[in-house]
Amino acid sequence: MYSKTLPAGIxxxxxxxxxxxxxxxxxxxxxxxxxxxxxxxxxPRYQPIVAIGILKGAFIFxxxxxxxxxxxxxxxxxxxxxxxxxxxxxxxxxxxxAKTSLKERHVLIVEDIVDTGLTLSFLANEFxxxxxxxxxxxALIDKTCRREKEVQLDYVGFHYSGDAFLVGYGLDYEEMxxxxxxxxxxxxxxxxxxx
Ligand code: XMP
Ligand code: MG
Numbered sequence: 001m002y003s004k005t006l007p008a009g010i011x012x013x014x015x016x017x018x019x020x021x022x023x024x025x026x027x028x029x030x031x032x033x034x035x036x037x038x039x040x041x042x043x044p045r046y047q048p049i050v051a052i053g054i055l056k057g058a059f060i061f062x063x064x065x066x067x068x069x070x071x072x073x074x075x076x077x078x079x080x081x082x083x084x085x086x087x088x089x090x091x092x093x094x095x096x097x098a099k100t101s102l103k104e105r106h107v108l109i110v111e112d113i114v115d116t117g118l119t120l121s122f123l124a125n126e127f128x129x130x131x132x133x134x135x136x137x138x139a140l141i142d143k144t145c146r147r148e149k150e151v152q153l154d155y156v157g158f159h160y161s162g163d164a165f166l167v168g169y170g171l172d173y174e175e176m177x178x179x180x181x182x183x184x185x186x187x188x189x190x191x192x193x194x195x
Contacts, residue, residue: 007180009190010167015158017181020140020169023157024061027138028068030155031108035071038134039106048072050105052098052127054119055079056178057112060170061140061157065110073108076100080119092122103131112170113141117149124151141166141183158183165191 006013015023035049051073053062059077066073079096107127114120120137127135138155145163160166167173168180173190 006184007177009173009187010177010180011164011185011187013182013184014160014166015183020157020183021064024064024140025068027155027157028065031065031138032069032071034136034154035106047105048074049108050074050076050098050100050102051108051110052123053077053110054112054123055096057170057172058110058140060178061112062110065138074100078123080122082118092118094126101130102127104133106134106136107132108136108138111137111139113143113166114139114151114153115143115146117147117151120151121149140169164188 039046039049049069049071051062051066053059053075055077056079062075062077066075076098077096078094078098080092081095082090082092109120109123109127111120114137120139124135124137136154137151139153140157141160142153142156142158143160143166145161162185164185165173166183167177167186168183170178171183172178173186177184177186
């Protein structure tokens with residue numbers, strides 16, 4: 001149940017808790033079917049899918065998604081950031097790297113929201129170099145308006161063509177709102193008043 005008044009800074013709820021949970025279950029079913037088709041768990045070298053969540057935003061989505069998948073899944077996490085200055089400003093690097101060896105593993109990268117696409121293409125390149133058997137992308141939200149790098153998303157929860165900043169269900173604005181059970185737009189005045 002939502003209280004009638006939304007928290008300060010929140011404009012409009014886009015996807016309720018019920019809608020998110022239903023969509024997460026649909027994605028999990030799709031993922032499970034695809035992996036069951038392509039990898040046999042009877043194979044002697046069978047290993048669980050490695051689901052790599054991108055911190056911090058994807059932590060709630062990853063937790064719900066993998067609990068809805070009934071084939072074995074091994075969760076891990078990365079955190080990436082871009083250099084603000086120095087020799088390569090804007091270039092992405094790992095702040096936290098996955099601990100699992102990805103050699104010959106089926107990797108599912110789990111992202112909360114794809115915006116420019118730079119993070120996913122950086123991770124795909126990195127994981128290819130490590131010899132992953134396959135790399136697939138699962139994004140809860142595909143936000144298309146600022147896309148710079150084309151990325152082929154294998155699983156998408158929701159498409160968003162607007163340009164608002166979205167928060168809730170793991171998504172933050174200045175570390176706020178991650179614990180909202182729904183996903184909502186942040187009011188532009190909330191952004192202006194904090195900058
Ligand atoms: P790319 O590299 O695709 O990165 O630009 C996506 C990351 O940018 C953040 N992001 C958002 N976070 N609300 C958020 O809370 C948004 O509307 C939003 N748009 C982009 C997010 O961290 C994501 O992982
Ligand atoms: Mg964020």
